[in-house]
Amino acid sequence: MESVAAPRFSGVPGWLRGPLPILLSLPILALAQWATAQAPFLVYIASIVGVNVILAVSLNIVNGMTGQFSIGHAGFMAVGAYIAGKFSLETKDVYLPFMQSVAASDQLMFVFALLLGGAVAAVFGFLVGLPSLRLKGDYLAIVTLGFGEIIRVIVQNTEMFGRALGLSGIPQRSSIFMVMFWVFLTILAARRIASSAHGRSLLAIREDEIAAEAMGVNTTAYKVRAFVISAFFAGVAGGLFAHFVGIINPGSFTFVKSMEIVVMIVAGGLGSTTGSIVAAVFLTLLPEALRSIFTQLGGGDQTLAQRVDQIRMPIYGMLLVALMLLRPQGLFGTKEIWDVAPKWLSRRRKGMR
Amino acid sequence: MNLVPGEPLLHAKSVSIQFGGLRALTDFNLEIHKGDLKGLIGPNGAGKTTAFNVLTGVYRPTSGDVFVSGNRINGRKPHQINRLGVARTFQNIRLFKELTAIDNVKVACLSESYSVVRRETLDRLERGTSALWFTNALHALNNYVDWWRALLLTPGFLREEAEVTKKAEGLLETMGLLHRRDEEARNLPYGEQRRLEIARALATNPKVLLLDEPAAGMNTREKADLMVLIRELREKFSLGILVIEHDMKLVMGICEHITVLDHGETIAAGGPAEVRTNPKVIEAYLGESFAAAHAAAAGSGA
Numbered sequence: 001m002e003s004v005a006a007p008r009f010s011g012v013p014g015w016l017r018g019p020l021p022i023l024l025s026l027p028i029l030a031l032a033q034w035a036t037a038q039a040p041f042l043v044y045i046a047s048i049v050g051v052n053v054i055l056a057v058s059l060n061i062v063n064g065m066t067g068q069f070s071i072g073h074a075g076f077m078a079v080g081a082y083i084a085g086k087f088s089l090e091t092k093d094v095y096l097p098f099m100q101s102v103a104a105s106d107q108l109m110f111v112f113a114l115l116l117g118g119a120v121a122a123v124f125g126f127l128v129g130l131p132s133l134r135l136k137g138d139y140l141a142i143v144t145l146g147f148g149e150i151i152r153v154i155v156q157n158t159e160m161f162g163r164a165l166g167l168s169g170i171p172q173r174s175s176i177f178m179v180m181f182w183v184f185l186t187i188l189a190a191r192r193i194a195s196s197a198h199g200r201s202l203l204a205i206r207e208d209e210i211a212a213e214a215m216g217v218n219t220t221a222y223k224v225r226a227f228v229i230s231a232f233f234a235g236v237a238g239g240l241f242a243h244f245v246g247i248i249n250p251g252s253f254t255f256v257k258s259m260e261i262v263v264m265i266v267a268g269g270l271g272s273t274t275g276s277i278v279a280a281v282f283l284t285l286l287p288e289a290l291r292s293i294f295t296q297l298g299g300g301d302q303t304l305a306q307r308v309d310q311i312r313m314p315i316y317g318m319l320l321v322a323l324m325l326l327r328p329q330g331l332f333g334t335k336e337i338w339d340v341a342p343k344w345l346s347r348r349r350k351g352m353r
Numbered sequence: 354m355n356l357v358p359g360e361p362l363l364h365a366k367s368v369s370i371q372f373g374g375l376r377a378l379t380d381f382n383l384e385i386h387k388g389d390l391k392g393l394i395g396p397n398g399a400g401k402t403t404a405f406n407v408l409t410g411v412y413r414p415t416s417g418d419v420f421v422s423g424n425r426i427n428g429r430k431p432h433q434i435n436r437l438g439v440a441r442t443f444q445n446i447r448l449f450k451e452l453t454a455i456d457n458v459k460v461a462c463l464s465e466s467y468s469v470v471r472r473e474t475l476d477r478l479e480r481g482t483s484a485l486w487f488t489n490a491l492h493a494l495n496n497y498v499d500w501w502r503a504l505l506l507t508p509g510f511l512r513e514e515a516e517v518t519k520k521a522e523g524l525l526e527t528m529g530l531l532h533r534r535d536e537e538a539r540n541l542p543y544g545e546q547r548r549l550e551i552a553r554a555l556a557t558n559p560k561v562l563l564l565d566e567p568a569a570g571m572n573t574r575e576k577a578d579l580m581v582l583i584r585e586l587r588e589k590f591s592l593g594i595l596v597i598e599h600d601m602k603l604v605m606g607i608c609e610h611i612t613v614l615d616h617g618e619t620i621a622a623g624g625p626a627e628v629r630t631n632p633k634v635i636e637a638y639l640g641e642s643f644a645a646a647h648a649a650a651a652g653s654g655a
Contacts, residue, residue, distance in 0.1 A: 018506035189504055196503035196510070197459070197517070198496075200452075204460040207449035214409060214443075215461040216435040216557050221493070225500075334451055 025184050033177040043176050047244045049284045050179035051237045054186045056264040056280035057273055058233035061190060063262070064271035064334070065199065066226040067206030068132050069141045072148030073234055073261045075128075076121045078253035079151060080235025082161050084117030085170045085242035092171055110173040110243060114182070117239035118232040124151075125231025129224035148258050156250040166249025167242070174244035182240060186233045190273045193229070202226055206271070267323055269330030274337040279330075286319070287312055360423050361386050362593050363439060363561045368407055368417035377403045378617045381417070385561050385593040390583070392608030393597045396637055400617040401597045402444055405565055408595075409441050410434040422560065424479075440559035442550040444566045444597070450539035454530055454549055457538050458521035461556035468498045468509075521556060527589070528552040528582075544575045548582075555586070561593045562586070568600050576600060580607050605629065613637070 012020060036043050059073045091109055099105035124147075131143045155161045162168070193199040201222050204212035213219045242248045264283050268275030290312045323331075332340050361384040368381040378400045385391060393401050406412045408419060410431040419426050421437040440461075449457050470491045479488050502510040525531045528548045533541055538549060547567060554562060564583070568576045580603055587594055598604045604611060605625040613621040613628055615637040621628050628634055 014508035014511055017511065192504050192506060193500075196514070197462070198500055198503055200456060200460045203452060203456070204449050207451060208447045210411075211443065211447035211449065212460070213431045214411075214435060214441055214447075215553060216432045217460065218430070218432050218492075220430075221496070225496075 021188055022184075025181070029177045029180050029184075032180060033175060036176050044244070045285070045288060046176055047174060047179045047240070049281055050176075050183045051241045052261070052264065052284045053183050053277050053280040054233055054237040054240070055261045056268070056276040057186050057190050058230045058237070059261050060265045060268075060271065060273060060276045061193065061202070062226050062230045063265055064269075064273075064276070065194065065202040065206060066223060068223060068226065069137060070128075070144040070227070070230075071141050071255075071258050071262055072128065072144035072146070072151075073230075074253040074255070074257035075144075075148030075151040076125060076231040076234035077238035077241070077257070078148075078155060078250070079121040079124050079231075080114075080117035080238030081242040081248050081253070082117075082155055082167065082238075083120045083235070084113040084239030085167045085248055086161065087113045087116055088171050088173070088243065089167060089169065106171065106173050107178075110178065113243070114236050114239040117242075118235040121235025121238070122228045122232040125227040125229075125234075126224060128231070129227030132223045132227065133220045145255065145258070148253075148255060152250045152253055155253075162249070164250060166247060166252075168247045170242050170246050170248070172244060172246045174240055179240050179244070182233075182236055186236075187273060187277065189229070189233070194273065198222070198225075203271075263320065265330075267320060267330055269332040269334060271334035272330065272332040272336055275330055275332035278332075278337070283316075286316060290315060361420070362422055363408065363595075364420040365404075365408060366418045366420070368404075368414045368419060370403060370407055370412055371415045376617050378407065378414075378614075379619075381407075381614075381617075381619060383408075383595070383612060385595055387560070387591060387593055388587065389593040389595075390587055390607060390609055391593075391595050392604040392611040393595060393614065394599070394601075394604055394611060395614035398616075399614040399637075401614055402565060403617070404614065405441060405563055405597065408563060409439055435557055435559075438558070438560035439563065440554035440557045440561070441563040442547075442554050442565055442567060444569065446546050446550055448538040448546055448550060448553070451537060453535050453537055454525060454533045454541065455518070455521050455535065457549060457553050458524050458556045459517055461553045462517045462520055468502060469495050524552045524555055525549075527555075527586075544571055547571070547579075551582075551586070555590060559590075559592065561595065562590075564594065564596045564598075566597050566599060568598060568603050576603055579603070583607055 036046070055073060055077060059070065062068050062070045088109065091113075094105075094109060095102060096105040096108060099108055128144060128147050132140050135143060156164050193202070201212065201217045204215065204217055205219050205222055209219055238253075241252075260283075264279045265276045267283065268277070268279030294312070363383070363385040365381055365383040368378060369376065370378045381400075381404055383391070383393075383404075393404060395401050403412065407414050410426060410429050410433070413428050421434060421439055424437060426434050426437065449460060452460070475488060475491060475495075478491070479485075499510075522531065522534070525534060528551060530541075530545060530549055530552060533545060533549075538546065541549060547570075551562075551564070551567065567583070568579055571579065583594060583596070584607060586592060596604065596608060608625060611621075611623065611625055611628045612619055613631070613634050615633075620633045620637060621631040623631075
């Protein structure tokens with residue numbers, strides 16, 4: 001699996017290998033931005049998918065790579081969403097003169113809001129990570145679950161965050177460019193961590209904590225670090241979410257949201273970054289796809305479409321049950337898509353003969 | 354680390370450990386110098402593995418002290434003790450099963466990266482002051498910067514990764530496992546898993562290597578190879594080695610000094626010949642009646 005910093009870009013000089021993927025991504029993202037300018041629904045769906053991918057990939061750092069079972073990821077997302085949203089609300093009319101234009105100034109403030117949301121979420125990640133020093137398995141899961149609920153209840157009862165009504169009128173500064181850029185950064189970070197000494201330490205903790213400790217891995221510190229990094233990206237995802245829906249309320253960050261993300265990474269294979277991505281995209285689009293399929297089947301008959309719509313979620317559930325029966329280790333297990341794909345191909349080739 | 358000449362690498366000074374009312378280890382003494390090859394034997398439940406766990410920081414001794422190169426390590430964490438130069442293997446193999454053989458070794462190589470404060474400086478500080486929080490903060494700073502190096506894929510980071518890979522490959526080659534480089538550890542045959550565990554322990558640059566039943570489950574041929582290997586390792590890496598073993602032939606064959614434990618107490622210590630004829634050892638291993646018969650036979654023979 002994550003063995004060598006793959007020699008895929010071996011022709012590239014060393015100093016360029018770090019920034020190259022980011023430089024390459026920028027024109028592609030700009031193109032995507034330009035191409036989707038006339039399709040607001042597509043942008044909305046893509047943004048939802050993007051946020052879910054960030055959440056899944058970041059949760060996979062804790063649950064998949066480090067082997068700690070956290071089920072309070074929506075809590076970190078809520079922290080990021082509320083902090084970033086509140087910040088943008090308060091500074092709605094601030095204009096940074098050195099940025100030349102209002103739009104550019106807004107975008108810079110947006111980035112700052114995201115980083116702020118991520119940073120505060122990371123602090124919470126540190127606080128939640130601390131109990132993971134003493135707790136394992138189910139017990140840690142309950143603590144993280146409790147954390148997620150505590151955040152939601154606190155927000156629900158705080159005047160500043162609009163109580164149960166939440167925050168509305170958050171400037172909609174998000175764009176497909178910004179969402180996908182953060183998706184890209186999250187994936188890049190996850191992959192680079194996985195192929196570094198730090199990622200190996202996290203994997204070692206997952207595999208055998210006692211042996212990892214005996215081999216010089218500071219297991220307690222690494223578990224907290226995994227939580228911090230994971231929480232940072234969840235916070236950013238929350239910030240992005242707040243800035244494209246414009247309205248957030250505690251109902252968006254319930255236990256159900258946390259479980260949704262856990263389902264994604266389990267379905268994709270715990271420990272597989274690409275698995276998390278595929279599962280997040282698929283499971284986010286699936287309900288939407290089923291909706292449009294049923295609308296087609298109804299032939300425009302809205303009442304039939306609505307009636308069939310009700311069996312959408314059972315279908316979703318049954319697909320998950322089927323996946324768990326057929327592949328209990330998830331789509332890719334702990335491996336990445338490129339580790340698994342050739343095996344499928346070679347097996348099929350053997351079968352052909 | 355600059356060592357006072359004659360100071361043992363690993364030194365247990367009248368260590369005792371008690372779990373509730375159970376005295377698992379009583380007044381245990383051990384010195385390991387560079388180039389030593391010592392054995393620790395005893396019947397099941399004698400406290401051998403407990404002794405290992407005290408030496409590597411899994412348990413804190415109830416009384417007595419453990420020193421590594423002159424540093425008192427009571428209450429330090431296993432990973433800190435590992436950094437001081439004590440590496441171990443486990444009785445029931447504890448490899449990182451889903452990682453490849455080379456990744457197993459590379460995990461243990463992690464102590465190489467010191468991006469802000471150099472390792473020698475840290476070692477000196479750790480020896481000099483008792484302010485552990487300060488050195489811990491420096492460790493954390495090193496680590497923080499190192500995360501960014503990994504995320505930004507700096508040239509220095511890439512160079513280090515390449516060095517680590519090379520080092521890990523070298524160790525795999527030493528242990529005759531290079532052909533298994535990219536295989537998952539759980540798919541390796543039993544004997545190779547044992548050897549991979551030793552390779553992983555060596556990757557932490559130890560001065561003392563503790564082997565917990567390295568020959569368990571091996572056949573005669575593998576055991577013979579292992580004996581040769583352990584001797585080679587001692588020379589090649591200039592280690593002090595402590596072996597826990599049940600196989601008397603292996604222990605007597607390679608160890609120059611043997612400590613025998615029974616019910617947590619040291620009942621004998623000395624060279625193989627000396628230990629073999631010690632009546633207490635015979636009694637512990639073979640029972641009282643056999644010991645009496647042995648003594649009678651020895652008496653009539655004389």
